[in-house]
Amino acid sequence: MTVYDAMFWFFSLALLLCGVLVLISRDAVASALFMVLGFIFLAGLYLLLEAWFLALIQILVYAGAIMVLFLFVVMLLDFREKRRWWHGNLLGWLGAPLAVAALLAALLPVLKRAGALADAPEKWFEGTLENVMTPVFTRYLLPVEVTALILLAATIGVVVLGRKETKP
Amino acid sequence: MNLHTAILLLPDALLLAAPFIVLFVDLFFNPQHDARPVRRTLTVTLLAVLAATGAALAWGAPEVVFLNAYRVAPWMLWFKACFAGAALVAARMAEPCFAGAEGQPARLTRPGEFFTLLAFAAGGMSLTLSARDLITLFIGLELATIPLYVLAGYYRRHEDSTEGAMKYIIMGSLATAFVLFGYSLLYGAAGHLQFDALAAHLAAHPGDPLVRAAALFIFTAAAFKLALAPFHMWAPDVYHGAPLPVAAFLSTASKAAAAGFLVVLFYGPLAPIRPALAPVFAILAAVTMLVGNLGSLRQENFRRFMAYSSIAQAGYLLLAFLAERDFAVGALLYFLTVYLIANLAAFFVYALVRGEGVAAVNGLARTHPALAAVLLLAFFSLAGIPPLAGFNGKFWLFTAAAGAGRYGLVLFAVLNAVVSLYYYMNVIRAAYIEPPPVGRSVKVPRDVAWLLALLAALLLGLALCPAFNRAVFAAAARP
Structure with missing residues (x-):
């Protein structure tokens, strides 16, 4: 096992552990903080893939800005009710294993073939700012511009839902 | 780019410009924030979109590719016309609905924003169909759904509306997560985002299990949007809580967009996988029909009733x-066009009657025979009674399933159509046999009367007009 492999296993297992901890933490703030930790491990995976820019953005935007927003919301709403393991939802407890079984049935053939997947793709890009941003402003210009429309629509929506009603 | 290719891009350009035009008019020429000026602006813009779509179908090139990421073909134009038409009728419906009648929670506050969001959603749907890579497809779908989350919760002082919007956004986000997971698996398998490259890869490796898993994820997400049976739980609550025009738009344009999304993928890059997924389609179609039909049998609330009815119709659509x-695209286009018209007409009559319950139309035949006749045509068409266009739509769908050799499924679908006859007839019975309530005032403005007459005439006329049939299948035959 090379150092690279060891780091891959460390980051991915830590990421999975954080994901599970997000789900089972009793406190919403603890859940959010485990999510930050998970984001940092994910950034580690990006670094292993030589996606430098993505790793940086992952930490700056997700672990930084977005999670701070999450924490604000969690603290503002101040959940008193503690979450429990058993919700008494029989359908959920029966359905979840079924869904997981179906997912495994779909993904098991993939895992069997994992060796073949490990072949490196034909083209390998180093994730520098230039390599990431050139397609954004050439081939994917249209979807990037449409993202601005989505943001505008979301902003209008937030203003509509959030403003005080002046007229009855 | 010459005129024949440019004309194909005109409908999308107008549709994506529509929200800005509405916002602009609302900001500078509508100091009182009245509903009427903005609604008229949107109506004119959407009429221009419809005219541009007609022109593009008549004189346009067979297809055009724009910026390497955007493709317009005739069958997409047909869908785009459906979205614009549904937005047009839903916008006209908004005014009587929000007039502050009893039983309706609120007036339409901020009408400019309401119509802007409606136009954004229609633009997003149009973008989804024209995508040529997974990123544009994803962005288009998001632009189509995010405004709908807000519109579903537009009565924000009303508990049902907020609850419905909350359910919608959570279920919708889950569907988005599924679709993203599917896309990333697909990208992992093929190493490309472009549809052409994906199709080439899939044709070379049709049995790739990774692609199969990806297709399953993507189909699950589309099933959420279409409200197919195990994923339909959100629909009745969202329709119930949403304002009536929004429920009408959700049950028509949003459903058509989800069907178009499936066409784009499963007759596009994922076409080699489709035969493997056929059993999934068949089982889900059967379950969805059954759940929708059994669900609508005992609904008191009109929007909940229409939600289950639209679930059942989605089951037929999957055939x-x-x-x-x-053939599949032709049958879908025919069925969806007619379904849109019938559904919008039915919603419009309820918008005019301003009632929450199915029983709000009691005795309509005695007080407003013309409205009752529109209702009759709409529900007969939804049920698929022969002289109406709804029958042809169902006929093409059932032929599609029969052509694939699934006669048992066709028999099951026919039995389901018989069950649906019962609850559609129940509404007709209320309108024609029950006594009218005292003191119901229904005002039908002249333009609404013309609009409803047009919808009713289309329901009757399209079935008897072979040219419509030819036009639909000709548009579908050009990929």
Whole structure:
């Protein structure tokens, strides 16, 4: 096992552990903080893939800005009710294993073939700012511009839902 | 780019410009924030979109590719016309609905924003269909759904509306997560985002299990949007809480967009996977029909009733995906066009009557015979009674399933259509046999009367007009 492999296993297992901890933490703030930790491990995976820019953005935007927003919301709403393991939802407890079984049935053939997947793709890009941003402003210009429309629509929506009603 | 290719891009350009035009008019020429000026602006813009779509179908090139990421073909134009038409009728519906009648929670506050969001959603749907890579497809779908989350919760002082919007956004986000997971698996398998490259990869490796898993994820997400049976739980609550025009738009344009999304993928890059998924389509179609039909049997609330009815119709719609491409797309276009018209007409009558319950139309035949006749045509068409266009739509879908050799499924679908006859007739019975309530005032403005007359005439006329049939299948035959 090379150092690279060891780091891959460390980051991915830590990421999975954080994901599970997000789900089972009793406190919403603890859940959010485990999510930050998970984001940092994910950034580690990006670094292993030589996606430098993505790793940086992952930490700056997700672990930084977005999670701070999450924490604000969690603290503002101040959940008193503690979450429990058993919700008494029989359908959920029966359905979840079924869904997981179906997912495994779909993904098991993939895992069997994992060796073949490990072949490196034909083209390998180093994730520098230039390599990431050139397609954004050439081939994917249209979807990037449409993202601005989505943001505008979301902003209008937030203003509509959030403003005080002046007229009855 | 010459005129024949440019004309194909005009409908999308107008549709994406529509929200800005509405916002602009609302900001500078509508100091009182009245509903009427903005609604008129949107109506004119959407009429221009419809005219541009007609022109593009008549004189346009067979297809055009724009910026390497955007493709317009005739069958997409047909869908785009459906979205614009549904937005047009839903916008006209908004005014009587929000007039502050009893039983309705609120007036339409901020009408400019309401119509802007409606136009954004229609633009997003149009973008989804024209995508040529997974990123544009994803962005288009998001632009189509995010405004709908807000519109579903537009009565924000009303508990049902907020609850419905909350359910919608959570279920919708889950569907988005599924679709993203599917896309990333697909990208992992093929190493490309472009549809052409994906199709080439899939044709070379049709049995790739990774692609199969990806297709399953993507189909699950589309099933959420279409409200197919195990994923339909959100629909009745969201329709119930949403304002009536929004529920009408959700049950028509949003459903058509989800069907178009499936066409784009499963007759596009994922076409080699479709035969493997056919059993999934068949089982889900059967379950969805059954759940929708059994659900609508005992609904008191009109929007909840229409939600289950639209679930059942989505079950029929899924039958098309068992057939080969050209026939499937033609059958879908026919069915969806007619379904849109019938559904919008039914919603519009309830918008005018301003009632929450199915029983709000009691005795309509005695007080407003013309409205009752529109209702009759709409529900007969939804049920698929022969002289009406709804029958042809169902007929093409059932033929699609029969052509794939699934006779048992066709028999099951026919039995389901018989069950649906019962609850559609129940509404007709209320309108024609029950006594009218005292003191119901229904005002039908002149333009609404013309609009409803047009919808009713289309329901009657399209079935008797072979040219419509030819036009639909000709548009579908050109990929």
